[in-house]
Amino acid sequence: MKVYFSFTLLMLFSIVAQAQNLAQDSAAVVAPAALQLxxxxxxxxxxxxxxxxxxVKVYSSPGKLSYQGKEELRKRYGSKFASTPDLHCELVNRIVSGNVVIDHERVQISKDRPRMEAIAxxxxxxxxxxxxxxxxPNKN
Incomplete structure (x- = not known):
């Protein structure tokens, strides 16, 4: 009986440790997505x-490389930030799996235009x- 109890306790501690490691790994993966947002x-x-x-490689759709490199990203977004004072992104939903973060977003470019749905x-x-x-996302 003591062996069974010890084994069960050991398994429980193992499961808790694995869950804590997954939570830490997930937080580390989410951190850069949260920072860029x-x-x-x-x-x-x-x-x-x-x-x-x-x-960094930036794709405008799956398999379609738009540009590459942080300096190009800095140039493109720097000018976008300067020219769009109403720019805002609302995070609708986030999925994390392994080293991948998938964000469903609503992006406001201008107050006089409707928000756009996007997935990153x-x-x-x-x-x-x-x-x-x-x-x-395709709109029908």
């Missing part, structure tokens, strides 16, 4: 760019986003 909504290019690797798929390695793919 903060930078985006504050139109702060420095905070925004900190979330990305130097060699971020791939994270070593605490930085190394690849992002934007998907525009």
């Amino acid at each position: 903060k930078g985006y909504n504050n139109r702060d290019i420095e905070t925004f760019a900190k979330a990305y690797s130097d060699t 798929v971020y791939r994270v390695k070593d605490g930085l986003i190394y690849e992002v793919t934007f998907i525009s």
